[in-house]
Amino acid sequence: MYSDKVMDHFQNPRNVGEIENASGVGTVGNAKCGDIMRIYLDIDENQIIRDCKFKTFGCGAAVATSSMATELVMGKSIHEALHVTNKAVMEALDGLPPVKVHCSLLAEEAIHAALWDYAEKNGIQIEGLEKPKSDISEHEEEEDY
């Protein structure tokens, strides 16, 4: 059901882990739906993503999209990282089964949430970045209807 690339990123996920004192952390999804993704960003003074790690609770596609998303934003500027869309993540993985497309949305949202956290911590605004809607660290009990 999954492409070879998805299986590869699931079996050998890149950049799993945490970053201590990360510049930005974003957590999205909720346990009710069975997907939670957390992305840690280490961003240098030139606003370049020096390091990126993730932790994910979810299915094979959720793990693989997290892994791919970290690879795609690594070394990019925060503005470039903003353009790592779910479509880009999906394409890099040679596609996902239709029922798993929401997993790639989660990866995009997780990056945005981490960037938002970074922007808030540093009192800056990143053009084109909107406040993430499903950061569970902020609205733990909130449910989507």
Place this chain on the structure above:
Amino acid sequence: MSRFVYLDNAATTKTHPEVVEAMLPYFTEKYGNPSAIYDFASQSRSGVTTAREQIASLIGARTEDIYFTAGGSEADNWALKAAVEAYGNKGKHVITTAIEHHAILHTADYLEKQGCEVTYLPVDEYGMIRLSDLEAAIRPDTILVSVMFANNEIGTVQPIKEIGAIAKKHGILFHTDAVQAYGHVPINVDEMNIDMLSASGHKFNGPKGIGFLYIRKGVKIRSFVHGGAQERKRRAGTENVPGIVGMGKAAQLAKDSLDERMKYEIGLRDYLIDQVMQKIPFTRLNGHRYDRLPNNVNFSFQFIEGESLLIMLDMAGICASSGSACTSGSLDPSHVLLAIGLPHEIAHGSLRLTLSEETTKEDIDYVVENLVQIVERLRSMSPLYEDYMKKATETK
């Protein structure tokens, strides 16, 4: 290192080689239509008769009360829809449970749309219905009680005899979906007051595409498939003779080995449960500890998700299943796990392992060894586990 361990026997079983052997002549040698007049057809006719006897004998039923269907789902559909049609003048109320197989639940849903009222009995944390709830749900217009014999996900075996007695006391038809139980645990339709019972061949080492509905003599349910006069005019269509013969053989084999097989599987099941509960922390056993199918084990591993677990087990050559949403194609985890009160995130991390008489202790050891590693690996990637451990160290 590479090993193949099939622990998904609740999904389907291996067709027993003796079953295949019994079926083969009915394809190329004894292929006559059982309804035909000439002598050649009497061979296939007698194959069907023998199978009916073998199948009836396992549950203490009259041979004539076994009606072949294309499987368990057809039998369930037939039992519910036809009972409602036949007894509609008495009432429109049906009682079933929240943890039935979808073949019952979706049929009940359909009947509700047709104007029926359906009560779904809740279950306790072990997946057991309460007899007092059943008593309380019965109304003057209740025409049918349908309670599964044993649950396909968590293996819990219901108090069928007591349920049958209550239904009988109130003069209400009692149907049981015994797809997971037939051939695996003792069943007697008279002692248990069962009026209708569904079963499926491939769940007890028979072939796929064949099942049956037991209908007690006197229960006036009508034909579901209209056409020829097969199955005493209650289920039209030329008999699936090889399938019927195979299911009959499987029933006979199941009967011959029942006690021994149950003992063996229970021993292995309990060993698996003990090993996993001992070696993997934050694990919950789903279903009843003792009143469960001999071959069923169902765990929830906190902080991890079922589909990831299944893929990793598959990579180790282990076939299993999960009640996670990702394996069902919807966003909700299994209705059974929610009905026993599991929170969504724990229901997502469930794993069902169903054994067979061919499963060995070495298989179990191999599975446990792999499970320990896989669960640990997935937890190390889980933000839920990270949060939990941080909270735990903070409070120390």
